[in-house]
Amino acid sequence: MDTLSTDLLLWARGPGFMLAATLFLLGLCWRLLEIYSLGPPRDLAPPAQRRGSGLRTLLLRSMPERSTLRRDPITYLAGYLFHIGFAVTLLLFAPHIQLFHNLFGISWPALPSVVIDAVTVMTILTLLLVALRRWFNPVRRLLSGFDDWLSLLLTLLPLITGYITLHHLFADYAFWLALHILSAELLLVLLPFTKLLHMVTLFFSRWYTGERYAKRGVKV
Amino acid sequence: MSATTERGLNALRGAINSHVASYFASCVHCGLCAEACLFYTETGDPRYTPIYKVEPLRRLWQQEYTLLGRIGRWLRLTKPVDDAMLEKWQALVYNSCTLCGRCSMVCPVGNDIAYLIRQLREGMSAAGYAPTGMVDATRRTVEVGSPMGVRLPALQAQMRHVEAETGIAIPIDQPDVEYLVLLSSMEVINFPEYLAAIARIMQQAGKRWTLCSTAFEATNAGIQIGQSDLARTIVQRIVDGAEQLRVKTVISPECGHAFTALRWEGPNLIGRPYRFEVLHILELLDQLRRDGLLRTEGMASARMSFHDPCQIARRGGVIEPQRNLMKMVAADFVELPDAGRMNWCCGGGGGNSAIEEAHPLRMQAFNVKKRQLEAAAPETLVTACANCRITLEEGLEHHHLDLPVVGLTELIADHLICDPAPEVSDDQ
Numbered sequence: 001m002d003t004l005s006t007d008l009l010l011w012a013r014g015p016g017f018m019l020a021a022t023l024f025l026l027g028l029c030w031r032l033l034e035i036y037s038l039g040p041p042r043d044l045a046p047p048a049q050r051r052g053s054g055l056r057t058l059l060l061r062s063m064p065e066r067s068t069l070r071r072d073p074i075t076y077l078a079g080y081l082f083h084i085g086f087a088v089t090l091l092l093f094a095p096h097i098q099l100f101h102n103l104f105g106i107s108w109p110a111l112p113s114v115v116i117d118a119v120t121v122m123t124i125l126t127l128l129l130v131a132l133r134r135w136f137n138p139v140r141r142l143l144s145g146f147d148d149w150l151s152l153l154l155t156l157l158p159l160i161t162g163y164i165t166l167h168h169l170f171a172d173y174a175f176w177l178a179l180h181i182l183s184a185e186l187l188l189v190l191l192p193f194t195k196l197l198h199m200v201t202l203f204f205s206r207w208y209t210g211e212r213y214a215k216r217g218v219k220v
Numbered sequence: 221m222s223a224t225t226e227r228g229l230n231a232l233r234g235a236i237n238s239h240v241a242s243y244f245a246s247c248v249h250c251g252l253c254a255e256a257c258l259f260y261t262e263t264g265d266p267r268y269t270p271i272y273k274v275e276p277l278r279r280l281w282q283q284e285y286t287l288l289g290r291i292g293r294w295l296r297l298t299k300p301v302d303d304a305m306l307e308k309w310q311a312l313v314y315n316s317c318t319l320c321g322r323c324s325m326v327c328p329v330g331n332d333i334a335y336l337i338r339q340l341r342e343g344m345s346a347a348g349y350a351p352t353g354m355v356d357a358t359r360r361t362v363e364v365g366s367p368m369g370v371r372l373p374a375l376q377a378q379m380r381h382v383e384a385e386t387g388i389a390i391p392i393d394q395p396d397v398e399y400l401v402l403l404s405s406m407e408v409i410n411f412p413e414y415l416a417a418i419a420r421i422m423q424q425a426g427k428r429w430t431l432c433s434t435a436f437e438a439t440n441a442g443i444q445i446g447q448s449d450l451a452r453t454i455v456q457r458i459v460d461g462a463e464q465l466r467v468k469t470v471i472s473p474e475c476g477h478a479f480t481a482l483r484w485e486g487p488n489l490i491g492r493p494y495r496f497e498v499l500h501i502l503e504l505l506d507q508l509r510r511d512g513l514l515r516t517e518g519m520a521s522a523r524m525s526f527h528d529p530c531q532i533a534r535r536g537g538v539i540e541p542q543r544n545l546m547k548m549v550a551a552d553f554v555e556l557p558d559a560g561r562m563n564w565c566c567g568g569g570g571g572n573s574a575i576e577e578a579h580p581l582r583m584q585a586f587n588v589k590k591r592q593l594e595a596a597a598p599e600t601l602v603t604a605c606a607n608c609r610i611t612l613e614e615g616l617e618h619h620h621l622d623l624p625v626v627g628l629t630e631l632i633a634d635h636l637i638c639d640p641a642p643e644v645s646d647d648q
């Protein structure tokens with residue numbers, strides 16, 4: 001085995017991982033502080049008869065709104081597919097569960113690797129579709145900037161390198177495994193500074209909006 | 221950069237809080253909000269995507285309130301918010317947004333985009349980029365007392381007219397009564413039947429009420445234009461009037477933004493809770509109905525639909541009362557598609573109807589209303605906002621549709637049981 005590849009793999013698994021995890025946590029704390037230390041606006045208006053709550057919106061906003069679903073079903077469908085796909089490959093793949101077990105001492109049943117394989121392909125294809133739609137749809141094109149393309153790339157890299165590693169597509173297994181781990185670490189480090197941070201902030205956003213409208217007696 | 225732009229940017233800085241920051245940090249640019257906005261769906265113009273309309277606010281937040289943004293600014297990698305940008309955004313922030321809030325119901329990460337527009341308007345108006353029509357309406361409200369320039373004598377003339385028509389005395393400046401009734405100038409000038417309806421309904425219910433000579437105008441152009449100091453002045457007038465007369469409840473008229481201004485923004489504008497309650501007229505009518513004090517007879521046979529004003533239903537929480545009331549008087553009540561919480565805006569809210577140059581766009585956006593009406597095919601359209609009513613009538617005429625539009629309060633009043641006037645109760 002190539003010693004360079006082995007060294008890279010050892011670094012990615014050891015110091016690289018510790019570094020990425022540390023930077024991720026620091027970045028996350030910094031960003032959350034930066035956002036939430038601004039403080040909420042005050043609201044002195046007495047509530048109406050409350051309907052719904054921040055928690056309700058926090059949970060139910062994952063469901064599509066009927067009239068909008070009719071107008072743009074693909075965005076909803078693609079959104080569900082790649083979110084679920086990414087979560088499945090991350091959380092239900094045996095080697096990943098082993099990693100979580102080593103880190104946190106907890107584990108859970110894995111999906112057969114053939115299923116993970118199919119889900120990976122589905123997720124990659126969905127993300128490529130999302131990228132195409134971002135490029136060709138005038139609305140998304142107008143909204144898109146560096147962050148949007150970087151975030152897509154950061155999400156795609158672990159999936160693609162993972163697929164290559166799993167299938168031994170290239171001879172140097174250790175090298176590709178190292179790349180896979182490094183791509184996941186890159187995702188971790190940059191996540192707090194990209195729109196991928198929505199995985200944390202959306203809970204606050206949904207809560208804020210849900211509370212504002214629940215107080216007015218509107219279920220949102 | 222000019223002094224006014226600097227003032228605008230300062231106003232924007234004042235409008236940034238953890239909600240604003242959380243919303244911008246959460247946006248994934250999925251574009252779904254576009255599909256919820258009538259200005260996008262009816263034109264296909266991507267600039268009308270709701271989250272794009274708040275780009276100046278996002279950019280300022282990103283460049284001044286985030287580490288990465290500050291570095292980017294310092295390295296001159298990003299363009300600051302300047303005059304040119306604000307000028308370019310004026311038409312997006314005002315002409316193509318009615319603050320209807322449909323986008324806020326749809327956003328998958330839960331962003332209240334209408335709230336972001338409201339915050340951005342603070343900066344736009346401070347920087348001098350609010351549309352002339354809205355600036356004039358706001359100035360008239362502050363200086364004269366109403367956006368349409370209606371003064372007390374005009375109201376008094378209308379009161380005499382209504383008294384002659386109904387034979388009921390219209391009380392004004394009566395202290396210690398239960399209700400202070402507010403009006404919109406549109407109701408003073410164009411729809412005096414509202415005041416007549418109130419007089420008859422209150423008489424049947426045996427409730428004591430009054431108008432106030434220093435606070436009869438409910439509409440608040442200050443919140444539409446985004447100028448909190450002026451909005452405060454306008455709300456304060458009502459608060460002073462209501463507290464001097466020691467009324468228990470202030471009744472917001474058939475007007476959407478008046479309700480938002482008085483009910484939800486008012487206490488925050490003046491910095492303290494009121495010493496009275498605020499109800500929308502539809503909430504009051506529904507209460508009277510529940511208490512058996514609103515008795516009607518006969519049902520209208522025409523097929524009727526109700527257009528939910530955005531600020532009353534989606535943004536105000538008044539959704540059921542109008543349905544209860546419609547069922548009292550309409551034998552054939554059909555809901556419009558997406559009625560209630562997700563109803564489509566008339567296109568004239570948020571001050572939009574005061575922007576003359578937005579007229580062609582407003583008429584184009586009305587196509588969605590046309591489709592709703594074609595689907596439900598009502599013979600009469602009922603609503604509860606004088607501004608919606610004017611915009612609907614304008615849109616219907618523009619699209620060659622012949623459909624009468626009436627206010628729900630007057631519709632109810634038309635069906636009141638005519639019994640001899642009961643004695644006004646003194647048990648309150």
